[in-house]
Amino acid sequence: xxxxxxxxxxxxxxxxxxxxxxAKALQVIDAKVCxxxxxxxxxxxxxxxxxxxxxxxxxxxxxxxDIPASDLLHxxxxxxxxxxxxxxxxxxxxxxxxxxxxxxxxIIEKKGKNNLTVPHPRMHERxxxxxxxxxxxxxxxxxxxxxxxxxLIRDLGADQHCERLSTDPAQ
Numbered sequence: 001x002x003x004x005x006x007x008x009x010x011x012x013x014x015x016x017x018x019x020x021x022x023a024k025a026l027q028v029i030d031a032k033v034c035x036x037x038x039x040x041x042x043x044x045x046x047x048x049x050x051x052x053x054x055x056x057x058x059x060x061x062x063x064x065x066d067i068p069a070s071d072l073l074h075x076x077x078x079x080x081x082x083x084x085x086x087x088x089x090x091x092x093x094x095x096x097x098x099x100x101x102x103x104x105x106x107i108i109e110k111k112g113k114n115n116l117t118v119p120h121p122r123m124h125e126r127x128x129x130x131x132x133x134x135x136x137x138x139x140x141x142x143x144x145x146x147x148x149x150x151x152l153i154r155d156l157g158a159d160q161h162c163e164r165l166s167t168d169p170a171q
Contacts, residue, residue, distance in 0.1 A: 001102060002103050004099065057165065
């Protein structure tokens with residue numbers, strides 16, 4: 001199983017509102033990068049860390065591919081750029097953010113120019129990742145901590161505001 005987190009909180013002149021950006025990004029990923037197997041419902045969440053940015057819209061997708069993890073991450077960054085993602089400062093607002101969350105249960109830590117850590121190093125701290133991931137794999141267990149997704153969700157801080165928007169990712 002391979003899972004990718006999608007999110008954004010800025011509209012795009014070329015692609016529309018944040019939900020429209022995410023829906024179109026799903027199509028591009030499926031056509032140009034790898035097969036999208038399924039998508040969680042969309043969720044609205046407050047920025048993490050807390051800031052005066054607009055709320056985010058997030059989802060998690062399951063994909064199927066033989067592309068190695070580092071190449072997959074590079075291709076996801078290419079899609080982000082296509083959707084007007086500009087990397088400035090850490091945690092800046094963005095039109096599209098694509099994170100490689102889980103790659104076939106592997107534990108990967110590559111340091112250097114092309115940093116890659118899988119599972120994503122902060123996913124266990126974020127409701128906007130865990131809630132949509134639970135929709136897809138309710139019995140998932142974190143391969144490093146050995147904790148269930150339910151336990152990870154119960155341990156989230158009270159500042160984790162996240163609500164389901166719809167069951168249909170196209171909405």
